[in-house]
Amino acid sequence: MNSVRVALVNDYEVVARGVVGMLRSYQNRVRVVELDLNKQVSEYVDVALYDTFAATQGDRAVVRDLAANPLVVVVVVYSWILDPAHIEAVLANGAGGYISKGLSASMLVAALEAIHAGGERIHTGGSGTSMAVVGDWPGxxxxxxxxxxxxxxxxxxxxxxxxxxxxxxxxxxxxxxxxxxxxxxxxxxxxxxxxxxxxxHGFRPDRIRIEHPEPAPGGVKVAARA
Incomplete structure (x- = not known):
């Protein structure tokens, strides 16, 4: 099976690099081909992994924009929030998958592969799974x-x-x-x-995202990025 091509979408380089570090041992299965810090996804990827650290959540315009990008096959939201109603709203907003940030690196890789293959879309680890401390972050x-x-x-x-x-x-x-x-x-x-x-100590984002009010239902998207 070919490796899953992934673009990481996050405004903090240390956070994005932390996810890259998590996936380093699994490059034969998941390959990060783009760190999307200061531009939109600009090459074909199987998955745009949207990390919500200090960012708007997956039920907002940024995910709709990613889902509309013809270079992205599927958008996966990577978040701590495990509320079922929120996850349902994220998927209704255009995301093709949802993964808990508490999963271990091996579980993250398996989840990305499953979503890419058209399998289970939601991966929260379940109540019996101990949450891991993964990745990196400022501070x-x-x-x-x-x-x-x-x-x-x-x-x-x-x-x-x-x-x-x-x-x-x-x-x-x-x-x-x-x-x-x-x-x-x-x-x-x-x-x-x-x-x-x-x-x-590096708590300002490396990328500045211009946020506009959410459009009314049926309205025109007005989200933009700096």
């Missing part, structure tokens, strides 16, 4: 978990707690908890300190 060296790092990245981008909760599908209380634990890890005592720390 990992300072002891931040990926969830804490994602919240800090969104703070650094200027989002409010309510906006972060909406984007990550977490409760306001969960966001406040992540902020507290994040502040302890980086030694910040205010949001301003946290933003300055984030700017100094």
């Amino acid at each position: 990992r060296e300072e002891g931040l978990t990926e969830r804490e790092a994602e919240v800090l990245a969104l703070i650094t981008q200027g989002l409010s707690n309510a906006e972060i909760a909406e984007r990550t599908h977490l409760s306001i209380n969960s966001i406040k908890t992540y902020i507290r634990t994040c502040y302890r890890s980086i030694g910040a005592n205010s949001r301003t300190n946290a933003v300055l720390w984030g700017i100094e």
